[in-house]
Amino acid sequence: MNEGLMEKIVALCKRRGFIYPGSEIYGGITGFWDYGPLGVELKNNIKREWWKSMVYQRDDIVGLDAAIVMNPQVWKASGHLKAFTDLLVECKRCHLRLRADEKEELIVHERGHGFRHSGKPKAHPESENEQVDSGQARMTGDRMITDDIWTSPQKFNLLMEVRLGVIEERKESAYLRGEITQGVFVNFENVISSSRVKIPFGIVQIGKAFRNEITPGNFTYRSREFEQMELEFFIKPNDEEGNKWFEYWKDQRMQWYLSLGMRKEKLRFRKHEDNEKAHYARYAEDIEYDAPFGWSEFEGIHHRGDWDLSRHKLTYKDEETGEEFTPWAIETSGGVDRSALFFLLNAYHEDEKRVVLKLHPKLAPVKVAVFPLLANKLPLVKMAKTIYDNLRKEVEGLVAFDDRGNIGKRYYSQDEIGTPFCVTVDFQSLEDKTVTVRDRDTMRQERVKIEELYNFISQKLS
Numbered sequence: 001m002n003e004g005l006m007e008k009i010v011a012l013c014k015r016r017g018f019i020y021p022g023s024e025i026y027g028g029i030t031g032f033w034d035y036g037p038l039g040v041e042l043k044n045n046i047k048r049e050w051w052k053s054m055v056y057q058r059d060d061i062v063g064l065d066a067a068i069v070m071n072p073q074v075w076k077a078s079g080h081l082k083a084f085t086d087l088l089v090e091c092k093r094c095h096l097r098l099r100a101d102e103k104e105e106l107i108v109h110e111r112g113h114g115f116r117h118s119g120k121p122k123a124h125p126e127s128e129n130e131q132v133d134s135g136q137a138r139m140t141g142d143r144m145i146t147d148d149i150w151t152s153p154q155k156f157n158l159l160m161e162v163r164l165g166v167i168e169e170r171k172e173s174a175y176l177r178g179e180i181t182q183g184v185f186v187n188f189e190n191v192i193s194s195s196r197v198k199i200p201f202g203i204v205q206i207g208k209a210f211r212n213e214i215t216p217g218n219f220t221y222r223s224r225e226f227e228q229m230e231l232e233f234f235i236k237p238n239d240e241e242g243n244k245w246f247e248y249w250k251d252q253r254m255q256w257y258l259s260l261g262m263r264k265e266k267l268r269f270r271k272h273e274d275n276e277k278a279h280y281a282r283y284a285e286d287i288e289y290d291a292p293f294g295w296s297e298f299e300g301i302h303h304r305g306d307w308d309l310s311r312h313k314l315t316y317k318d319e320e321t322g323e324e325f326t327p328w329a330i331e332t333s334g335g336v337d338r339s340a341l342f343f344l345l346n347a348y349h350e351d352e353k354r355v356v357l358k359l360h361p362k363l364a365p366v367k368v369a370v371f372p373l374l375a376n377k378l379p380l381v382k383m384a385k386t387i388y389d390n391l392r393k394e395v396e397g398l399v400a401f402d403d404r405g406n407i408g409k410r411y412y413s414q415d416e417i418g419t420p421f422c423v424t425v426d427f428q429s430l431e432d433k434t435v436t437v438r439d440r441d442t443m444r445q446e447r448v449k450i451e452e453l454y455n456f457i458s459q460k461l462s
């Protein structure tokens, strides 16, 4: 099943309008992607479900939408100007640039293991041509050859610079945000004074972030422009609270993915070693997904302690006790693009007869498709159109109409994009005002009264 899965997903995304390469007609631009008519629905559905679970279904979290460009002082205070770096190495012979950890990966890669994707850096020509007899000899040989020809690792800042203003000489330098997080911290006082939050409480945000990634790749997995959905949950600064809330949010985030159909065996937690933690993190664990290119970071749960609030010189005053302190923040930081990619990979099924995206109905871009059995029988088309018009007004999400080809082809087409239900108007419908509703996963069909159709479908979508 996993054979060529990434290639299949990339091709399906392009063909069916989920994801296109950015600026494609001009040859593309590395690390930037555009979401098509179905992709934007999938992303919106992910974001809506996340927002519902974080804001609407709780009374201790509020939302925010901060600006992408902030005063550069923010990035100085937050430590990003100094520490938001990756280590870059460059091949002295062919000038291939990689992150230092990727160089190790490449060595393994060149030994002939692992998944190879077009988005990955190309194998180094020197070692690709190397002729070896046995796996062990090749391993040793490659390591010697490959290690020798790389520069020593250099720090490389990931913040993407922009220049503000119109007069060239007076333009001011600023940054596109490298994480959406800082917008929450700098508005900490504003939110407290304008709403009724009391510790423990959270502020969430969804929005774009930008990073000058050294090697974007694996389709949308590592992009230069991407969307994050984050929670900063503020708590009293002590270990008991810190441990309690860290474990609580780990569990909540894992449950959220499972509730939307992620397979349990595809997810795991991984604790960050001390040498890989971000500069702001006291402690960190990732939720990882078992992707075709290996276990990969999906979402980070970070214990940021008082790093940010103290750097921004912000405190909290308990109204009841008068006590003033710097709260700690527990952060959950997920990627919308990674969610879209991993939900697609998780949903992909194929057998001899069909390709089907078994997306959770809440995430499926098209909720229901309506077909007249035959396109050339006017009464069938008319009735199907009326049902289609009514459902469009009632169903939250896209409703499709299709009268092309035969019914089998239409089912195939809807299965491939994950439409949970297909409604067919046939000759019996004209007599008894019922339609067939076909379930994507079981392929079973039920007859449902037209007047009960909306309730029937909305129950299944919820």
Ligand code: GAP
Pocket (backbone or CB within 6 Å): 178, 179, 180, 181, 211, 213, 220, 221, 222, 223, 224, 225, 226, 227, 228, 230, 297, 298, 299, 300, 331, 333, 334, 335, 336, 337, 338
């Ligand atoms: N505020 C904390 C923070 O930004 P992070 O681990 O650097 O933490 C959080 O990023 C999440 O953002 C990641 O788990 C991933 O889902 C997403 N993300 C980070 N870099 C990305 C990239 N280059 N392309 C796509 N998504 C990315």
